[in-house]
Structure formats: structure tokens, C-alpha cells
Amino acid sequence: MSKVYEFNGAIIKKPDSNAAYIAIPLNVKKEFGKDRVAVHATFDNVPYQGQLVRMGAEGHIISIRKDIREQIGKQPGDMVHVTLQERESAKPDYNTIDEYIARYDSDVRMRMEKLRELIHECSPDITEKILWGMATFVLNGNLVHFSGEKRHLGFHPTPSVIASFAERLTSSGYKYSKGTVQFPYDKPLPYDLLKEMVQFRVREQIK
Structure with missing residues (x-):
């Protein structure tokens, strides 16, 4: 089973958008050996399947959808408890x-x-x-x-x-x-x- 990472992070609103994200306080490349990582995540115990992706020089982020923000009663600026665990990609049903x-x-x-x-x-x-x-x-x-x-x-x-x-x-x-x-x-x-x-x-x- 892959390692579980836990941290508290602030919800950050994307400029000129209703979207929001949380910055990842990890060296993702060092921890996972790649720049884009599929993860099982939770935000204040609400589950989410997402990806850690690079956001320019600011490092990696994970998106937090509006419906999840509403479910946990959090908005940009609020702190959220986050857990992350790498998930294995489904093996493709094709070989050629x-x-x-x-x-x-x-x-x-x-x-x-x-x-x-x-x-x-x-x-x-x-x-x-x-x-x-x-x-x-x-x-x-x-x-x-x-x-x-x-x-x-x-x-x-x-x-x-x-x-x-x-x-x-x-x-x-x-x-x-x-x-x-x-x-x-x-x-x-x-x-x-x-x-x-x-x-x-x-x-x-x-x-």
C-alpha cells in the first residue's frame, strides 16, 4: 500500500475563475518520481480522486471542486485538512x-x-x-x-x-x-x- 501524506493547507482561488486549489507542501518530483501524480485525496475527510499537477514556479497543486467546498463549508482563505495517497492507474485492456x-x-x-x-x-x-x-x-x-x-x-x-x-x-x-x-x-x-x-x-x- 502506498504512503499516506497529511497536511493542512489553505484554499486558494484561481484568478478570474470560480476554481480553487490547494498548494502541495511536498517536493512531488522527489517523493513520487514524476511531475503528475494520480491520487486518492480527502478534504476534511471528504474523498476525492484527483491529480497533483505542476503550477509554474509555484510547485504542485491539487484542485478542490466547488461542490466539495460547499460540502465541507469552506471557501478560499479557509484551512483544510488534506490526505493524499498515490493511486495506481488502471492497466489498459490493450497491448498493441x-x-x-x-x-x-x-x-x-x-x-x-x-x-x-x-x-x-x-x-x-x-x-x-x-x-x-x-x-x-x-x-x-x-x-x-x-x-x-x-x-x-x-x-x-x-x-x-x-x-x-x-x-x-x-x-x-x-x-x-x-x-x-x-x-x-x-x-x-x-x-x-x-x-x-x-x-x-x-x-x-x-x-
Whole structure:
């Protein structure tokens, strides 16, 4: 059984939002060996399934939903007793990319198949596997990943790719973060752009 952490923390309101969070008084990377941690939590004994996530230079936080705040009678500025215990992610019921893709409906499946084919066209030496629950492509290490989300296809290259293509992604209206781009299901996939991004990664990996 994983270790239980306990502390008292203040509820902090997110600026310009009804959301709130509690700062984690731990070196999360040191304690758990990773930056994003799925946890079983309690707030004044009310249970919650959440994640510890990094919030810039301020360290890690955990969100505390409005319904839980109402249930415990606490608002931003109030102190809450928090317990945290790492929870194991459910083991996926798929082992190959074929099995991963087969879980989706026909339109999403078609997008994934075409993206998979496009990735392999970028180098004959690319192999594939399932890693972190995602379709993963390998060339001298991890090359790129993709994942099926509720409303979009997640494409996960590297921060260097995102930085190099940020202007085009922004001008095309795509949401992106440090290492991920969201391609909505209600819009065509930009296969030409995706191929350029994969080719960029191939060049990085074969230097």
C-alpha cells in the first residue's frame, strides 16, 4: 500500500475563475518520481480522486471542486485538512496499437490509421509500442505519441517541435501546451502539418 501524506493547507482561488486549489507542501518530483501524480485525496475527510499537477514556479497543486467546498463549508482563505495517497492507474485492456485504435468509432479510427501510416512514411526504421497508455512511435528513443481524447486527437511530439511550429499552430487556431497539440474531431486533421512535425522529430533523432 502506498504512503499516506497529511497536511493542512489553505484554499486558494484561481484568478478570474470560480476554481480553487490547494498548494502541495511536498517536493512531488522527489517523493513520487514524476511531475503528475494520480491520487486518492480527502478534504476534511471528504474523498476525492484527483491529480497533483505542476503550477509554474509555484510547485504542485491539487484542485478542490466547488461542490466539495460547499460540502465541507469552506471557501478560499479557509484551512483544510488534506490526505493524499498515490493511486495506481488502471492497466489498459490493450497491448498493441491495433488494439488501441480498434477501441474508437469509425471516424476517429480512420484518423488514427491515417496518422499512423503518415508517421511510418517518415522513416522505415520507426517502430511502435504502447507507452503511458498511448500509441507510441520509436526511433532512437520515443519519437511521437498520439491519444484519443473525448473531443480531440492528442498529438504529443516534444517541446522543441511545439516551439518550432507554435506560430503555425496559433494561426490555425489549435490549442497546444508544452508538449501536446489538440486536433478537434469536428475539423479535418492537418496531415501535411503533422507530417512536417514528425519529419522534424525524425531529423532530431537521427542527428
